[in-house]
Amino acid sequence: MMLIDPHAHMISRTTDDYQAMAAAGVVALIEPAFWVGQPRTYVGTYVDYLSSIVGWERFRAGQFGIRHYCTVGLNSKEANNEELAEGVMEWLPRFALKEGVVAIGEIGYDEQTPLEDKYFRLQLELAKELHLPVMVHTPHRDKKRGTSRSMDVCEEMGVDPSMVIIDHNNEETVAEALQRGYWAGFSIYPSTKMGNARMVELLKQYGGERIIVDSACDWGISDSLGVAKTAKLALESGIPQETVRKVCYQNALDAYGQSGQMKEEDWLNPPAIDQRTVYEGNSILRGGREPRIEAPGERRAGQLLIE
Amino acid sequence: MSDTPADLLRRWVLAQADDQAEWVSQSLETISKGGPEKDLHVFLGLAPRRLGKADLELSDADLKAADAAHPGWTPAGWSIDGAARVLALLNSAGNRAFSDRFKDLRRTADMAELIALYRGLPLYPDPETLGFEVGEGLRSNIKAVFEAIAHQNPYARDHFDEHRWNHMILKALFVDSQLSPIIGLEERANPELARILVDYAQERWAAGRPVTDELWISVRPFRNDPEIKPQLDQAIADGHLTEETLQ
Numbered sequence: 001m002m003l004i005d006p007h008a009h010m011i012s013r014t015t016d017d018y019q020a021m022a023a024a025g026v027v028a029l030i031e032p033a034f035w036v037g038q039p040r041t042y043v044g045t046y047v048d049y050l051s052s053i054v055g056w057e058r059f060r061a062g063q064f065g066i067r068h069y070c071t072v073g074l075n076s077k078e079a080n081n082e083e084l085a086e087g088v089m090e091w092l093p094r095f096a097l098k099e100g101v102v103a104i105g106e107i108g109y110d111e112q113t114p115l116e117d118k119y120f121r122l123q124l125e126l127a128k129e130l131h132l133p134v135m136v137h138t139p140h141r142d143k144k145r146g147t148s149r150s151m152d153v154c155e156e157m158g159v160d161p162s163m164v165i166i167d168h169n170n171e172e173t174v175a176e177a178l179q180r181g182y183w184a185g186f187s188i189y190p191s192t193k194m195g196n197a198r199m200v201e202l203l204k205q206y207g208g209e210r211i212i213v214d215s216a217c218d219w220g221i222s223d224s225l226g227v228a229k230t231a232k233l234a235l236e237s238g239i240p241q242e243t244v245r246k247v248c249y250q251n252a253l254d255a256y257g258q259s260g261q262m263k264e265e266d267w268l269n270p271p272a273i274d275q276r277t278v279y280e281g282n283s284i285l286r287g288g289r290e291p292r293i294e295a296p297g298e299r300r301a302g303q304l305l306i307e
Numbered sequence: 308m309s310d311t312p313a314d315l316l317r318r319w320v321l322a323q324a325d326d327q328a329e330w331v332s333q334s335l336e337t338i339s340k341g342g343p344e345k346d347l348h349v350f351l352g353l354a355p356r357r358l359g360k361a362d363l364e365l366s367d368a369d370l371k372a373a374d375a376a377h378p379g380w381t382p383a384g385w386s387i388d389g390a391a392r393v394l395a396l397l398n399s400a401g402n403r404a405f406s407d408r409f410k411d412l413r414r415t416a417d418m419a420e421l422i423a424l425y426r427g428l429p430l431y432p433d434p435e436t437l438g439f440e441v442g443e444g445l446r447s448n449i450k451a452v453f454e455a456i457a458h459q460n461p462y463a464r465d466h467f468d469e470h471r472w473n474h475m476i477l478k479a480l481f482v483d484s485q486l487s488p489i490i491g492l493e494e495r496a497n498p499e500l501a502r503i504l505v506d507y508a509q510e511r512w513a514a515g516r517p518v519t520d521e522l523w524i525s526v527r528p529f530r531n532d533p534e535i536k537p538q539l540d541q542a543i544a545d546g547h548l549t550e551e552t553l554q
Contacts, residue, residue, distance in 0.1 A: 047414065054417040059449045091415070098417040185406030260356065266519050271360040273386040277451035 001245065001291065002267075005029040005227045006204040006252035007106075007135075007214030009052030010068070011049075011057050012036070017217070017224040018064035021287060024228035025291035027267045027282055028067040029300035030214075030256060031057060032106040032135055034075045037219045043087030046078075050091070054098040058278065067267045069256065071135050072096055079119040080111070090121060096130050102256040103127070106133025106167060109146045112139065117153070133258050134164045135185075138173065140192065147173040151180055165212065165255050168193055174202065178210060182248060183255045187216035188226035195228040200237045208243035212251045224273040228293050312376045312430045316394040319363055323387050327357045331391060341400035344408065348393050351412070351420060355388035360419070363390050379461025379490050380429050392420065392429035406436040413440055418449060425455035428462035435466065445475055450482050457489055464491025473500040477523060480507065486521035493524065501529040504540050512547050521551055 003025045010031050011048045012018070021029070031053050035306040040046050053070040061068035074088045096104065104127040109116050127134045134154070139146035149165065154164050166177045167185035170193070177184040186202070198214060215226030223229065231248045235241065256262050270279050310318075317335070321328045334350045363385045365373075373380045382390065401408050409431070413424060425444045431437065444456050456463060457479055463472060472495050479486055486492060504526050508518045529535060530553050542548040 051415060056423065056449065058418055059451075094415050096347060097349070098415075099355055099419050100417065117534075271386070272362050273360050273384075273389075273419075276384065277422060277454075278449075 001025055001231060001241075001249070002027045002285075003231060003248050003291075005215050005217075006165075006212055006225075006256060007032055007185065007216045008019050008224065009034060009216070009218035010061060011052060012219035013217060013224055014296070015060075015064070016300060018061060018066060020294055020296040021224050021228070022064045022066055022282065023292045023294060024225055025231075026066055026228065027251055027285065028069065028101060028253075028262070029061065030252070030262075031068060031070040032103075032137075032219070033070065033072045034106055034137070035077050039078060040079075040084065041079065043084060043091070046084065046088050049093050050095045054095060054101065058100060062279040064238075065280055065285075067279065069100045069102045069262050071103040072098075072101055073104045073107045074119050075106060076108050076110035076116045076120070076137060076139070078156045079116045080113055083116060085115065085119050089119065092123070092126065093130075096126065096132065100261055101132070101143075102259040102261050103133040103135045103165070104130075105133075105165075107134065108137040108150050109139045110137075112142065112146055112149065114277070120150075120153060121157055122124060124154060124159050127163070128157070128159055131259075132163075133256055134159060135165060136166050138166060138168045140168075143170070144172050148176060151177065151182060154182075155180075163258060165181035167212075167214070168216070171198070171202065174206065174306075183210045183212055183251065185214055186210045187214050188230050189216045189222050191219075191221070196226070196233050199230050200234050200239060203234055203239050203243060203247065208246035208251070210251060210255075211247045213247045213253065214252075219280065224296060225293060228291070232293060308390040310372060310376050312380060313394060313397040315369070315372055315376055316382075316390050316397070319365065319369065319382075320358070320387060320391045320394055323361070323364060324358055330357060335395065335398045338395055339398045339400055341402070344401060344411075346374070347395060347399050347401075347408075348412075351392050354391045354395070355419065358387045358391055359531050360386050362386055377429055377461070378451075379458040379464065381490075383459065385426060386419075386423075388457075389419065389423035389426060390434070393430065396424075396427060397430060404436065405432050406440065409437060409440055413443065418451070421447070421449070421452045423453045425452060426460065428456065428460060434462065438466075441466075442471075445471070445478065450484060453478065453482065454484055454488075457484065457486050459490065461490045463489070464495055469495075469497055469499065473503060475499070476500060477503060477507065480504075480519070480522060486519070486524065493528075496525040496528050498529050498532055498534065501532060502534050503527045505535045508542070508547075509538065512542070512545075519549070520552060527553055 005026050008029045058068040079085050104123050107123045136150050161181035165183040165185050168187045169184045174184050188196050213227050213230050217224040227248050231244050234244045324331050338347050373382050511518045
């Protein structure tokens, strides 16, 4: 089964992760712009970060047969540094039209401060102007209210819910997100977000419409196989294959494909120029092997010789 | 008067632009008037969206015309969006020096843009002022970006000093890039490069790794240079190399 991981901070991950993801069937992923574990203090470092995720990281992924897309935005944590935020907002439009940019994101609230609110709204305006989808990061603290408020603001700003992915949902937030017409993302991230057994229960309850599974793997203790493991567990638990395909592939493609920057042909039938330069192709798509779920680094650990 | 590279690019892009030809023409005119740089940014961003990414369809006559317009220029393998981007740069007027504008574009470029920006190198004004920018591209870990400078691009032959030339050849070997598409490989051969390449070959043999035959193109003219002759003779004696390879 082809899989998409629509939320993965690969800039923090190793080549082992890419190998394991490709082997598990991941054909495409989306790298949202976020903070990198500690605050940036210069606009220039933020510019270089955005440049990395539209360029260098795309290339890295292509070497493993994975198509890499990204979202660009000023995240909620760093929105609280006004000097930095103003500088980033000046550069952001330059990056929003780069190849493979599928949304403005991840944006939204962290501590729900006035500055976070200000830059959230400004970026919703930008997304509207450029007809780009929006990836909303919902806060970890005061989550339920913060999630409702994020949706309130999207609507106040005139952004169509069908263009918005509310991410990091849980049992408490999903009903409202779906009921109000948004895409509902779930991050299978140990300890702090969703577990995949809980995710399977949610799929039993809600089915697969507008639900999107991602790993949100980053620099913290997280699992780049979050999507693959959820797909496997769901199938073993009797969730219909079509539902699994929707939540682990098709819905992400439909939601972010609204940008015009992400198409199935990108991995099934890439343009000649890409094949010569930036995308090595995917061995599973070339009719290779069955998807395998193995821990990142497993092959490396089992292999004594380094040549 | 014969065609300039910009004339040729314009003709090729418009021929393949279908219903976007009008948009291309109008945008180029706006950009050439020296308005805000944002006009150029928007065109560069929209180029692949509007025009797609198909390869430029070039005949042998087109390739000959390219070489006539700028000796060594080979647009084979260019895509339509890349060609349109270079065309826009050639048409752009601005208040700042070209190299400053180029730097700004390079800093914010995605992969396809980087490739296009560097493929256009031989065609830009004031080529000598782009030295730093070219260095940044050569240092890129994205092989296709490096190759946009190294392959089918006469800029290196025409403007690199010996040190930069030699290190480009070495990097090409190091990243498993082919040497034969490098323009000027024979003309720019030099004794220092031959010495470095022989050292490099020895390092590879010692590690049990293969050495590409392409490496010897830059060594052959110096086969009998006393600096490297003993090493080459030894390599032949050890069975790593044959005399024919060096002829």
